[in-house]
Amino acid sequence: MRYTAFLHVPGFLFAASLAAATAQTAAPPPVKIAVFPFELEDFSAGAAYVQPDEIDREQLRLATEEARRLIVESGRYQLVDVSAANEPAAKAGKLHDCDGCDAKIAADLGADRSMLGIVTRVTRTEYAVTYKIRDANSGKLLDVKQTDLRMGANVAWSRGARWLIERRLLGQ
Template sequence: MKTNIFQRRLFAACAIALFATLPARADSAPVKLALFDFELKDFSGGAGIAGDPAADLRHLDDVTSMARQLIAASGRYALVDVAGAQGEGVKDRSLRECHGCEAPIAEKLGADQSFLGIVTRITRTDYVVSFVIRDAHTGAIILTRTSDLRIGADYSWDRGARALIRDHLLDGS
């Protein structure tokens, strides 16, 4: 009988300890996220001379808009307005080249975290969509994910980004 009481107490203590360590998502405030415009890194054979830069910009705007809507709708994040962001790389969409400089920019905007999305064009039909989330206060990488798009087109960037964000950020994988 002593063993049975001991086992029950041990089980209860373990259960309490387990639930005490779980994050209280339902009660916690959403994380303030500065989601910067998606950027294009073009490694294709015609980079800089072939293609339509205006069309690329429209597709980047579309994927950025979709990402903002999807993330805001989740309720886990409160998007911080990045329209007034200043700093090298913000306006010309080259934050990816400064290795984390988006974090202090996000911090100045009042965000807890920064989100930088990148579409890498390998060829005209092969793309990589990725994102990096950093702690705005320390610059430490919190999460980074990548997804390949094969035999796709530039108008499919938002589909790739949507799947990546949904499956690896919002669903908690």
């Protein structure tokens, strides 16, 4: 009987060490993130005369979709539906002007983080794409990254968003 128990001890030790190693390498649960629709901030000379149009709105939508797709595919984040946000700044697409109110909105939606994407139009052919990530509970700014697009059209906004998400957010 002792001999049989002695033979099983190495098997039990191996199983225990395998279980411990598996527990240590298990990925942490995904972070719940509220990715708000990308917004346009227009500083171009024509901003007072040429209002954002359907093309601008479509390109912002595509940039938002691309960012969300990459974030979900990473497995590191879980998207929180932001369509239920009723704050006036969210409805008006002016979260970039509300001094971090996106964090509170994200917290109210059950998210751990908020992400705001901003396309800044410098001229009609020069843009900057930025994302800002805040802790939803404290409102603390956790990450800000930006990329410039020179001599490009607004169809490049989603490419800028993709570059930022792949190389900055997910590349960290």
